[in-house]
Amino acid sequence: MKNILVIDDTTLVRYRITSILKTEGFNVYQSANAASVRQNTFASDISLKDIDLILLDIYLSSENGFDLLSFLGKQYPAIDIIVVSGANRAAVIKRSVSLGAKDFIAKSFDRSTLLRKVNNIDSVSENKGFLKKEESYKTTLSMELNRSIRSKLSFSVVKLDLPHKIDQKYYMDIKDLITSRIRNIDQIFFLQDFEYLFILPLTDREGREVFIEKITNISLENKHLIKDNFEVEAVTFPEEIIDLSKLDPENYGEYKEGILKKVGIERLNI
Known part of the structure; x- marks a missing residue:
């Protein structure tokens, strides 16, 4: 996995996630709203078809994150999505998974939790079985x-x-x-x-x-x-x-x- 998109309307959260992931060698892009994601304008040199993983805040000020999650699941099913939310409730987690999210990170999270969750998705994507080389x-x-x-x-x-x-x-x-x-x-x-x-x-x-x-x-x-x-x-x-x-x-x-x-x-x- 190389390209990760962080979608969160809180600048501090986007910066923290981006800083942690960049030190691990990932290419990280950011978006503060759903519109730039839907319109593929979140970056000048890359589009959603090039994104491997999205970290999505489920409560965005501009749009319900569940709607964006549903859109991404239908239009870009190859992208893995981890929901990041301060609402650590069973109903939120269940709905996120039902709409296609692969995992859930509760705010506030620490560095090791973020890396473990991202690396988990990375490992599943790249290593489906025994690697013999x-x-x-x-x-x-x-x-x-x-x-x-x-x-x-x-x-x-x-x-x-x-x-x-x-x-x-x-x-x-x-x-x-x-x-x-x-x-x-x-x-x-x-x-x-x-x-x-x-x-x-x-x-x-x-x-x-x-x-x-x-x-x-x-x-x-x-x-x-x-x-x-x-x-x-x-x-x-x-x-x-x-x-x-x-x-x-x-x-x-x-x-x-x-x-x-x-x-x-x-x-x-x-």
Whole structure:
């Protein structure tokens, strides 16, 4: 996802959302009213057909945001929409979803909530299943590392080796069990036979251990697996690579190499 449109009639809210998202590498556009969105005049160099995600305030002074949400859903169904509203009521959320919104953010929100919601939509859009190309995991790792360095928020990487004696005919069952246990925000990559790499945004060491326990418990549902046979290697950045007070963007390459070594894939070209 590259292009995000923020629709809110409050200048401070638009500025705050835009500032947070731009630091994460997104292209962010703004509109203070529904008219400029309907007429495609919110920017001189881009139109709605180029927008990937809209963050929409449901109570606009110029127009009911629900009407705009309905319009966007009918005319531009490919655009994902997250409703942002101070009215955190079940009826508002239900109506937003019924009109096509993919998620809801209640005001006032913090930085981590905004990023988690946006990255969730981003992950679903770009990663519908197992990504098998090495370049895919390297790109995702680079993105998460850059985000973590800028925001000082943790992320984790986990490599899981399944027992190699599993009959191939059970592979798809195991794959389905694994994918059913991850969040939409999490990324999973198939490195080679029975070897998986997970990149877990906004996940500290405690959250990582919960994730590992959840994933390795697939042995309870598949008689062909024995939990003790799993091989798990994991690392959480930055705490297990560098002291937070010494974090330096200039050392990006060193950090990336350290992460890969911690999970045992330093043999791959980085």
